[in-house]
Amino acid sequence: MGTNLVAALDVGGTSIKAAMLDERLRVVTALRAPTARAEPGAAARTVADQIAGLVRELEAGAGAPARATGVAVPGIVDDDAGIARFSANLGWWDAPMRDMLAERLGTPVAFAHDVRAGGLAEARLGAARGFDDVAFIAVGTGIACGLLIGGRSHHGGGYAGEIGHMDIGHGLPCTCGGTGCLEAIASAGAVARRYAERTGAKADGALGVVTAAQAGDADAVAVLTEATDGIGRAVLALGRIVAPQVVVLGGGLFAAGEFVLDPVRRWLSAHLVFQPAPELRIAELGDEAGCLGAGLLAIDAAASGSPASPGATSTETVDSTASTNAVAPQDVTS
Amino acid sequence: MGTNLVAALDVGGTSIKAAMLDERLRVVTALRAPTARAEPGAAARTVADQIAGLVRELEAGAGAPARATGVAVPGIVDDDAGIARFSANLGWWDAPMRDMLAERLGTPVAFAHDVRAGGLAEARLGAARGFDDVAFIAVGTGIACGLLIGGRSHHGGGYAGEIGHMDIGHGLPCTCGGTGCLEAIASAGAVARRYAERTGAKADGALGVVTAAQAGDADAVAVLTEATDGIGRAVLALGRIVAPQVVVLGGGLFAAGEFVLDPVRRWLSAHLVFQPAPELRIAELGDEAGCLGAGLLAIDAAASGSPASPGATSTETVDSTASTNAVAPQDVTS
Incomplete structure (x- = not known):
């Protein structure tokens, strides 16, 4: 029954x-x-x-x-x-x-x-099916990372995967009280806010900035490049420490797909030096x-x-x- | 038999x-x-x-x-x-x-x-007995990190734990071809070399620099502080990504014990913001x-x-x- x-x-x-x-x-x-x-x-x-x-x-x-x-x-x-x-x-x-x-x-x-x-869902059913060492980075209002290591979800007592608050060296303050946090320049919220600060024009969220960049808006390109370079830096650090086989990028910003993923991939290839590049994929499950x-x-x-x-x-x-x-x-x- | x-x-x-x-x-x-x-x-x-x-x-x-x-x-x-x-x-x-x-x-x-x-030995028999999420950082000629996650050694196809080549932002070149690598300022070799470059005097290895710092040599203190701050930065990144319960520090530099560990602990406490500090311990098995x-x-x-x-x-x-x-x-x- x-x-x-x-x-x-x-x-x-x-x-x-x-x-x-x-x-x-x-x-x-x-x-x-x-x-x-x-x-x-x-x-x-x-x-x-x-x-x-x-x-x-x-x-x-x-x-x-x-x-x-x-x-x-x-x-x-x-x-x-x-x-x-x-x-x-x-x-x-x-x-x-x-x-x-x-x-x-x-x-x-x-x-x-x-x-x-x-x-876990992306690793079992989505973009990282068949892999045991997986990082899923969700770039939305904030930025967080779910880690699967050896096929198991790793949480570190609740504090693992706080990649949004990793210091990537830009020196700007973050709402968490730290400085240089990835989230402060690369979250979907930060991308929209920084574009507005830079231009005085309000974008329709991070995807509005993407649309502007696709139309050749230099300010939009600059803001997005800082975001994707920052994500590249964070993925590089993740590679040095955990070396996941696949990194799945999702959340609001990566709804823009390859247009946003490709610059991350290029930044990473230029900076890995001796390490093979992890496979970068767009999330499938939205x-x-x-x-x-x-x-x-x-x-x-x-x-x-x-x-x-x-x-x-x-x-x-x-x-x-x-x-x-x-x-x-x-x-x-x- | x-x-x-x-x-x-x-x-x-x-x-x-x-x-x-x-x-x-x-x-x-x-x-x-x-x-x-x-x-x-x-x-x-x-x-x-x-x-x-x-x-x-x-x-x-x-x-x-x-x-x-x-x-x-x-x-x-x-x-x-x-x-x-x-x-x-x-x-x-x-x-x-x-x-x-x-x-x-x-x-x-x-x-x-x-x-x-x-x-693995430090986690089973040494400084991190009884813990499942452990990082062992060996600071010798180079710097590498052994990770135990959920009680298992994690190797990431051979590339996990390459913390010595994490970019911590100092901008100096590393022998690996990258820049900003932890190893370039914080390995035992780098500490001795940088002291010699700075003073023109040859130190008796990293422990010679420690002895000089203990005697009040300002150059030795400066070189060691850059090393321990750098290690603090790397441990912070490790905390954000993996959040180990215990971080064990060993290798040549940490033969100096608490004199070198304490500045790492203080740098870390000042920068963790929202995360609890991992337990920092000196390796026991040498x-x-x-x-x-x-x-x-x-x-x-x-x-x-x-x-x-x-x-x-x-x-x-x-x-x-x-x-x-x-x-x-x-x-x-x-």
Whole structure:
């Protein structure tokens, strides 16, 4: 008996994407809701209540219960412990979200950082299928990196992959309090802001700057070149330390595809010196990556059967789902 | 019946350290020999012959055969494939050393990068006992880093841990052809050289510069500060990407202990901003780390029983030796 469905939620600062997925990660039913706001101190509890409500709505929509739930969130997340350490956007500190959700739902819950969940999905189902050492860099409002090492998601207690706050030497201040951070010149937000500062003209986001650069706007080219050179520098450092086989670039900025990826590739080729270049690829799963990664983790949590602790072994056992849940990308994003 | 001994060799550019170790990694007998030199093209074969000869000598000395042999070498090493990709000092390119040795010895052989082997030893037996996410940075003639992630040695096809060639922004040229490399200002060799260039006086190696700094020599202090700040920068980047729990610092420069470690710790505390500081520790195993790491890998190769392929599963199964081979540090270094 029993259902083969899992609930997968990607919680953002402004909205939550929620989907009921089958065992091949096909969408059975999906929802979207604005992220609930609450007083400081009540944020985690409020969002946990909201997530539980959304899972019940998904179950009603699908006409069947979810065997398990996977939740991906931004910020500093200790995936193994199931704790949301910090999120400026969501306003929570050290929230034991996995346990809070397992208590509300009564079924197994997996909890992960959104970019790590996205990276897992890209490595299992997307642009880096078949590789064990993978970096997924999401360049959106901020910049973060999900690392798969030896086929396992690596989180470093929540602090791994903070590539957006790596000092790449430009010397400008960052909102984090540091200087020289990649994010300060290369995030989609920074690209749009820096173009506006430079020209006095407002661009339609980072992709507006890309469009202007494609039309030959020298200011747009300059701003984008600083961003792609900076990303090249960060990928080079990642290469020196981790040497991933494949680096997948996604998020808002890389929706522009090869026009933005190619300069990164060229900067990198010119600076690697003795190291072979990693394969650079554009993400395939787009906005769905976080939700699909949460779904992969939920399938694992269902298999491990423990309501509140996919815990330390989760990434290991997720490996075994790769074969049974491998789907063609078109199945996934439909 | 049967021996419980393994042979462990740490091959350097100038000399080879070789030891017969028992199952608790205690030294039964040890040898040291200058590394054999050969014509270009014959270097790998010549060293393989020499290693096989040394193993036979160890066996004669111990009065018993080695069940397996572990060999650690410098350069670019693909540990899983057992291939020495490149070593400037040893003069070899793409040498299938593990197979060459297994053919000569007829018993299982493990083959690894020397700093990764040292890092494995520090994580199992030395300064980072009990931790799963560990970086071991060896600051000697060059600078390299052995990474243990989730309890497994990570090599990235031979290119992981090349922290000595990370661009930390000082803009000076490096022997590798790049600029800004950590190694160019912070290796033990660079510290001695830069002090000599600055003062016209010859220091007695990096430790001579440390002694001068301790006596208040402002030039020595300046050169060392550039080195320790640089190492701080590299550890910060490592923290942003991998977030190791413990960073172990070893090699010639860190023989000076806390006098050199403390400035790294202070630089790091001042620049981490939002990330907790990793635990910084001085290596405990000194010169023995590479040989002990080779011994750990040999024990694993013996357990897996395959003459030429500890292969992809080696670091995994090494985990299981941690309990049976855990030794107190005094047993190991005696």
